[in-house]
Amino acid sequence: MPLLAIVYFSVSGTTDRLAQAMARGGAGASDVALCRIAGHDILSGRFQNESLLETIDRAGAVAFGSPTYMGGPAAQFKAFADASSDRWSQQRWANKFAAGFTTGACASGDQLHTLTYFSILAAQHGMLWCGLDIPGGDDPSGRNRLGS
Numbered sequence: 001m002p003l004l005a006i007v008y009f010s011v012s013g014t015t016d017r018l019a020q021a022m023a024r025g026g027a028g029a030s031d032v033a034l035c036r037i038a039g040h041d042i043l044s045g046r047f048q049n050e051s052l053l054e055t056i057d058r059a060g061a062v063a064f065g066s067p068t069y070m071g072g073p074a075a076q077f078k079a080f081a082d083a084s085s086d087r088w089s090q091q092r093w094a095n096k097f098a099a100g101f102t103t104g105a106c107a108s109g110d111q112l113h114t115l116t117y118f119s120i121l122a123a124q125h126g127m128l129w130c131g132l133d134i135p136g137g138d139d140p141s142g143r144n145r146l147g148s
């Protein structure tokens with residue numbers, strides 16, 4: 001089965017719950033690797049968890065997740081993204097499917113900026129971005145209720 005890697009950062013657990021829900025949604029259609037970025041992955045300001053990066057190397061689809069902090073992804077997620085630059089230079093993640101998810105304390109909270117960042121990261125890597133195929137406000141179960 002193809003592998004879905006969900007790479008995310010979470011402190012108080014909300015983004016983690018979204019990641020777990022995504023893993024449940026993907027189960028059956030793919031193997032799923034939950035790759036939670038930890039504070040101790042970052043040494044002297046650099047993300048240094050090579051085995052997490054190697055998990056993404058093996059994946060056919062990657063979901064990026066982070067709480068929105070100060071209008072963008074958390075610094076811990078950004079440290080991971082910065083560490084992917086060697087892969088970027090060789091386009092090793094090209095043609096993988098990519099998606100993203102975020103949380104925030106406010107209904108808007110500039111969270112779209114975090115999602116836009118994920119899409120740009122995916123584009124830099126030559127990945128294939130998957131948006132939400134649910135028109136805003138249309139879903140009876142409330143998904144994409146704010147419209148994005």
Ligand SMILES: Cc1cc2nc3c(=O)[nH]c(=O)nc-3n(C[C@H](O)[C@H](O)[C@H](O)COP(=O)(O)O)c2cc1C
Nearest residue numbers: 010011012013014015067069070071104105106109
């Ligand atoms: C340093 C910091 C900055 C934050 N900035 C934002 C923000 O810009 N917009 C927003 O909606 N929420 C913001 N929040 C709230 C978090 O995004 C929110 O609590 C989120 O659910 C935390 O995710 P977690 O439970 O996965 O750690 C911020 C929280 C912290 C600690």
